[in-house]
Structure formats: C-alpha cells, structure tokens
Amino acid sequence: QVQLQEAGPGLVKPSETLSLTCTVSGGSVSSVSYFWTWIRQPPGKGLEWIGYIFNNGNHNYNPSLKSRVTISVDTSKNQLSLNLTSVTAADTAIYYCARVRVTRDFDYWGQGTLVAVSS
Amino acid sequence: QSVLTQPPSASGTPGQRVTISCSGSISNIGSNTANWYQQLPGTAPKLLIYSTNQRPSGVPARFSASKSGTSASLAIIGLQSEDEADYYCAAWDDSLNGPVFGGGTKLTVL
Numbered sequence: 001q002v003q004l005q006e007a008g009p010g011l012v013k014p015s016e017t018l019s020l021t022c023t024v025s026g027g028s029v030s031s032v033s034y035f036w037t038w039i040r041q042p043p044g045k046g047l048e049w050i051g052y053i054f055n056n057g058n059h060n061y062n063p064s065l066k067s068r069v070t071i072s073v074d075t076s077k078n079q080l081s082l083n084l085t086s087v088t089a090a091d092t093a094i095y096y097c098a099r100v101r102v103t104r105d106f107d108y109w110g111q112g113t114l115v116a117v118s119s
Numbered sequence: 120q121s122v123l124t125q126p127p128s129a130s131g132t133p134g135q136r137v138t139i140s141c142s143g144s145i146s147n148i149g150s151n152t153a154n155w156y157q158q159l160p161g162t163a164p165k166l167l168i169y170s171t172n173q174r175p176s177g178v179p180a181r182f183s184a185s186k187s188g189t190s191a192s193l194a195i196i197g198l199q200s201e202d203e204a205d206y207y208c209a210a211w212d213d214s215l216n217g218p219v220f221g222g223g224t225k226l227t228v229l
Contacts, residue, residue, distance in 0.1 A: 046121055047156075047207055052217065060216055101169075103170050104211045104218065106164075107169075107175065111163055
C-alpha cells in the first residue's frame with residue numbers, strides 16, 4: 001500500500017521560504033510509471049495545483065507560482081520536496097503531495113499539512 | 120476563480136439521485152478525460168472517478184460519471200448519508216500542461 005507523508009513547519013513568517021518534504025512508502029519515486037505533484041488548499045477553499053516532477057527531475061509549475069516554486073526529488077530518501085519563496089498570507093493552506101498516474105489522475109494523496117504564514 | 124465551473128452546493132435526501140456538473144473548455148475537458156475527487160470533512164481528497172467514467176477499486180457502483188463536449192457530470196444514485204462531502208472535478212489542461220480543478224461542490228444529505 002502506497003503512503004505519502006508531508007512534513008515541515010506549520011508556521012512560516014511573511015517573506016520567508018516555505019519548505020516541505022513528502023516521504024513515499026510502499027512505492028518508489030524512481031518509478032517510471034508515475035510522477036509526483038504538490039497541490040494546496042487554502043482553508044475553506046478549493047484545490048490549486050502547484051507543480052509536478054518526474055523521476056528524472058523534469059518538472060512543470062503552475063504559471064501563477066512559477067517564479068517562487070521549486071520542486072525536487074531525492075531518490076535516496078524516496079522523497080519529494082517543495083520550496084516556495086517570499087510567502088505571504090495568501091500562501092496559507094493545507095499542502096498535499098500526491099502520486100500522478102499516466103491517466104493523469106491522482107491516485108494516492110498524503111494526509112496534508114497545514115502551513116500558516118504569519119508574523 | 121477556478122478554471123472549471125461547478126455549482127457551489129447540491130443536496131438530496133437518502134435514496135435520491137443527485138448530479139453535479141462541471142463546465143470547462145476545449146483545452147481541458149474538451150480534449151482530455153475528467154476526474155472526480157471526494158473530500159470528506161477534515162480529510163485529503165480521494166480519487167472517485169478517473170478517465171471520465173472509471174471507478175477505482177472500492178468505489179461503490181452508485182457513483183457514475185460522464186462527459187459531453189466541454190462538460191462533465193457526476194451522478195450519485197441511491198444517496199447515502201456518508202456521501203456528504205465536497206466533490207471536485209479535475210482535468211488536464213493542454214494549455215497549462217497541468218491539471219485544473221473545479222471550485223468544488225458541497226453535497227448535503229438532508
């Protein structure tokens with residue numbers, strides 16, 4: 001059974017960098033059959049795609065966040081990471097990592113981690 | 120504003136049939152399959168329907184979905200109290216080369 005687990009600070013100050021990791025168990029981030037994505041959900045609101053990454057490091061980011069986002073994979077730790085720079089209160093959200101299938105759907109999700117941006 | 124348009128709310132009584140619509144454009148639903156996610160309160164979204172009308176293992180047959188042109192719809196037949204949740208449609212967008220979501224529909228079982 002594939003499991004994903006997000007981790008990182010629950011509080012980040014404005015203008016600083018939000019950094020999260022997602023540890024995958026029961027599967028490998030190196031698999032060529034899947035790729036990996038980050039999605040966020042502001043409290044009480046809908047889902048927003050942040051970006052995705054393949055096992056070879058190729059990636060694509062949401063244009064609305066592209067200038068501030070970096071997603072990477074660490075195959076030795078079976079993890080993916082998210083860095084979001086220059087955060088503001090608008091970046092307060094639950095951040096999810098998920099596995100993407102070739103059918104372009106998300107079949108496994110992490111439980112999500114709430115990150116608040118506040119001084 | 121979400122790229123895909125869903126009604127913000129829907130409701131029904133136990134046993135009823137409920138449908139939720141999702142409107143997109145040629146670059147997303149019009150060119151690709153639609154997916155649906157169910158989000159129970161306080162939990163992560165769960166894949167409910169993929170490739171427009173396919174149910175993952177474990178999803179009850181009372182959930183079905185279809186697509187026509189640039190719109191998709193989710194139907195729940197024989198509504199149950201445990202179906203009370205938020206439902207999101209999604210599709211790959213060729214212009215974005217990434218997924219887009221609807222704003223979500225909050226389903227209330229009366």
